[in-house]
Amino acid sequence: MAIVDPGEAEPVRAALDRLGRTPVAILCTHHHGDHVGAITELVADYPMPVYGPAHEAIPGLTHPVSGKDEVVLPALDLTLRVIDVPGHTAGHIAYYGNGLLFCGDTLFSAGCGRLFEGTAEQMCHSLQQLAALPADTLVFCAHEYTESGLHFALAVEPGNAEARRYLDEVIVLRQHHRPSLPSTIGRERAVNPFLRGGQSQVRASAEAFAHQPLTSECEVFGALRRWKDSFTR
Numbered sequence: 001m002a003i004v005d006p007g008e009a010e011p012v013r014a015a016l017d018r019l020g021r022t023p024v025a026i027l028c029t030h031h032h033g034d035h036v037g038a039i040t041e042l043v044a045d046y047p048m049p050v051y052g053p054a055h056e057a058i059p060g061l062t063h064p065v066s067g068k069d070e071v072v073l074p075a076l077d078l079t080l081r082v083i084d085v086p087g088h089t090a091g092h093i094a095y096y097g098n099g100l101l102f103c104g105d106t107l108f109s110a111g112c113g114r115l116f117e118g119t120a121e122q123m124c125h126s127l128q129q130l131a132a133l134p135a136d137t138l139v140f141c142a143h144e145y146t147e148s149g150l151h152f153a154l155a156v157e158p159g160n161a162e163a164r165r166y167l168d169e170v171i172v173l174r175q176h177h178r179p180s181l182p183s184t185i186g187r188e189r190a191v192n193p194f195l196r197g198g199q200s201q202v203r204a205s206a207e208a209f210a211h212q213p214l215t216s217e218c219e220v221f222g223a224l225r226r227w228k229d230s231f232t233r
C-alpha cells in the first residue's frame with residue numbers, strides 16, 4: 001500500500017489497521033498542509049520513502065520528482081509516471097500509471113483547484129494533459145467537491161444531461177455518507193466545464209460572465225475559473 005497526500009495521520013492509521021497493511025511509500029502532489037501535514041508522523045511510525053514535487057518544500061521528502069520521472073514501487077508491482085501540472089501551486093505534480101491518476105488539487109470531479117500560485121494558462125494546459133489520458137482512467141481527486149462542482153457545471157451547461165444524471169447519483173451517495181470518487185477521465189470529459197472550453201454552450205456561458213468574446217479554450221477556462229471563485233448557489 002502507498003499513501004497519497006496524508007493531511008492527517010489518524011484516518012491513515014485506522015485504514016492501515018483495518019486492512020492489516022504496512023505502507024511502502026508516501027506520494028505527495030503539492031505542499032499544502034492538508035496534503036503533507038501527517039508525513040513526519042507517519043514516517044516516524046513506518047519508515048518509508050517520501051516522493052514529492054522537486055520544486056516545492058515537502059516535509060521529509062526523500063525522493064524529489066518532476067515531469068516524466070517514474071516512481072517504481074516493486075512491492076506493489078506498480079510504476080507511476082510523474083506529470084507536471086502547475087496552476088494550483090507552482091510545482092504541483094500528478095502520478096499516473098496502471099489506469100490510476102492521483103491528481104491532488106488539480107482536477108476535481110466536475111471542477112478544478114483554485115489558482116493560488118499559477119496562471120490560468122498554466123492550469124488550462126495542466127488539465128488538458130490530464131484530459132488526454134485514457135477514458136477509463138480512475139481519477140483519485142484529493143477532495144470530495146463533486147456535488148458543488150456539478151451545481152456549477154449545470155449553471156455553465158444547463159443542458160448537460162449527463163451532468164444532471166451524475167448530480168442525482170451524487171446526492172444519493174452523499175446522503176449515505178459514501179464518496180463519489182474515484183471518477184474517470186471519460187466522465188470528466190463529459191461533465192467537467194473546466195475540460196469543456198471547446199464546447200459552444202460552455203464558451204457562450206463564459207463569454208456572458210466575462211462580458212467579452214473569448215477566443216481560445218484557455219481564455220474560456222480563465223473566465224470559468226474566475227466565475228467559480230465567486231459562485232454560490
Ligand SMILES: [Zn+2]
Binds near residue numbers: 032088
Ligand atoms: Zn492544495
